[in-house]
Amino acid sequence: MMEETSTQNIDKRIQMAVEAFRFLKNTTINERAEFMNAVADQIEALGEELLTVTHAETSLPLARLTGEKARTAGQWRSYAKAVAAGIYTEARIDLAQPEKQKGDLRKYNVGIGPVVVFGASNFPFAFSTAGGDTASAIGAGCPVIIKAHPAHPQTSQIMADAISAVVKAFGWPEGIFSHITGTSYEIGAYLTQHPDIRAIAFTGSFNGGKALFDIASRRENPIPVFAEMGSINPVFAFQNLLETKAEALAKEYITSLTLGVGQFCTNPGVFIxxxxxxxNRFINTLKEEIQKVAPVKMLHKGIFDNFEKNKSIALEQPDVEIIVSAETESSSGNATVIKTSAGNFLNNPVLSEEVFGPFGIVVACETDEDLMQIARQLKGQLTITIAATHEDVRDNSTLITILKDKCGRLLFNGMPTGVEVVYSMQHGGPFPSTTDSRFTSVGPDAVKRFVRPVCFQNWPDEFLPDELKNENPLQISRMVDGTVNSGSLKLQTT
Known part of the structure; x- marks a missing residue:
């Protein structure tokens, strides 16, 4: 049973974070990058114990966990590199000119303050205690208080100890990173409404993320909540491609739908x-392929129970038929695909709700107008996939333009499961997939969530932060009078 952290202990941790934030304000981007690389080293040094413990807590295969551990260390390194490059300082300098009334203006980004990160259940390394939210917040110069996910408490503790060991080795304040445990809703609410917390990062259900968002919005001083809350990630298959690749597309779809027992926020839950x-050939191949999917236990009983409940709700809706349902074992998510008409899908909002697990809905459209209506009615998504030929794209440009406004990542063929930790990745989309579609939670750009701009007007050079000094001691790229400049500024003195 996970121990409940007391509010007294939480208050102490938050006060430590406030004090640590004062320290982080005086660290350089290079010092924070060095710290982040040391965390990556520490994660890589964790041996078989970590994998064994996490496998026991989550039922995830060791091969998957080994890859996720490497991804997690890689996140810390790639974010560190971006931080050291000064990308997220976004230094802007507009020098004084005779015609300017305001004189010399210089702006850069600073950390916003203590951040609460809620660990996710489906990625115990990459989206949890030592995941990308923690890495990006520290990279921005913000202390982190992690609310551990109760599904893998031992894993969370091992990762927390790894980060704390680096904090101690660097001689940094203990409040740089804190680990909070508990299962109650009250702990999450208490953290979110605490006046010294400046931002929330969350990956999980819509109900959980929206509840935190509402609490944060009602505060006397509202704070941002960066909640990634899931998505049905529809696949729109167009006629020319379907005619030539129906069987191959069905195999690809089932592989993606059942990957990791469907426990990905980018799972393609709807095929249109x-x-x-x-x-019909696509449907027939689905029936064949799903029978090849071996039953695998889901992450934990809570996810399995929710999968069974939400799947049952979908199956109870009128005018749906089961295409195929795979054999299953206890606590295993049985892959299931149902079919319905476009009219029923449009008129029944239940069918547009995410079923987290290996569950898909195939929507049969009568006309191109059905496709258009579904596109218009779609809520915000993390991803939308266009299964199409070039000719299909040309023939459906209006529909695709509509879909572009409904998602954060628009795919041309392929399937959406899996994200790359790179600058150009966008893992975030319009509400309700996330609470702020301007940001990503994957890739170095995740750091942007936890900074705010500060402008200095007519300040003497010696008192400016290094990011804005004439000599550019950090050797970062800056925008100077509208032009990118990586050198020092040779100004005339009077």
């Missing part, structure tokens, strides 16, 4: 296409 002979 026009009825016809090629559509």
């Amino acid at each position: 296409a026009l009825k016809g002979e090629s559509f």
Whole structure:
């Protein structure tokens, strides 16, 4: 049973974070990058104990955990590199000119303050205690208080100890990183409404993320909540591609739908296409392929119970039929695909709700107008996939333009499961997939969530932060009078 952290202990941890924030304000981007690389080293040094413990807590295969551990260390390194490059300081300098009334203006980004990170259940390394939210917040210069996910408490503690060991080795204040445990809703609410917390990062259910967002919005001083809350990630399959690749597309879809027992926020939960002979071939191949999916235990009983409940709700809706449902074992998510008409999908909002697990809905459209109506009605998504030929894209440009406004990542063929930790990745989309579509939680740009701009007007050079000094001691790229400049500024003196 996970121990409940007392509010008294939480208050102490938050006060330590406030004091640590004062320390972080005086660290350089290079010092924070060095710290982040040391955390990556520490994570890489964790041996078989970590993998064994996490496997026991989550049922995730060791091969998957080994890869996720490497990804987690890689996140810390890639974010560190971006921080050291000064990308997220976004230094802007507009020098004094005779015609300017305001004189010399210089702006850069600073950390916003203590951040609470809620660990996710489905990625015990990469989106949890030592995950990308923690890395990006510290990279921005913000202390982190992690609320451990109760599904893998031992894993969370091992990762927390790894980060705390680096804090101690660097001689930095203990409040740089704190680990909070508990299962009650009250702990999350208490953390979110505490006046010294400046931002929230959350990955999980819509109900959980929206509840935190509402609490944060009602504060006397509202704070941002960066909540990633899931998505049905629809696949729109167009006619020319479906006619030539129905069988291959069905195999690809089932592989993606059942990957990791469907426990990905980018799981393609809905497949939409026009009825016809090629559509029937797609359905027939789905039936064959899903029987090849071996039953695998889901992450924990809570996720399994929710999967069974939400799947049952979908199956109880009128005018749906089961295409196929795989054999299963206890606590295993049985892969299931149902079919419904476009009209029923449009008129029944239940069918547009995420079922977290290996569950898919195939929507049979009668006309191109059905496709258009579904596109218009879609809520915000993390991803939307266009399964199409070039000719299909040309023939459906209006529909695709609509879909572009409904997602954070728009795919041309392929499936959305899996994200790359790179600058150009966008893992975040319009509400309700996230609470702020301007940001990503994957890739170095995740750091942007935890900074704010400060402008200095007519300040003497010696008192400016290093990011804005004439000599550019950090050797970062800066925007000077509208032009990117990595050198020092040779100003005339009077």
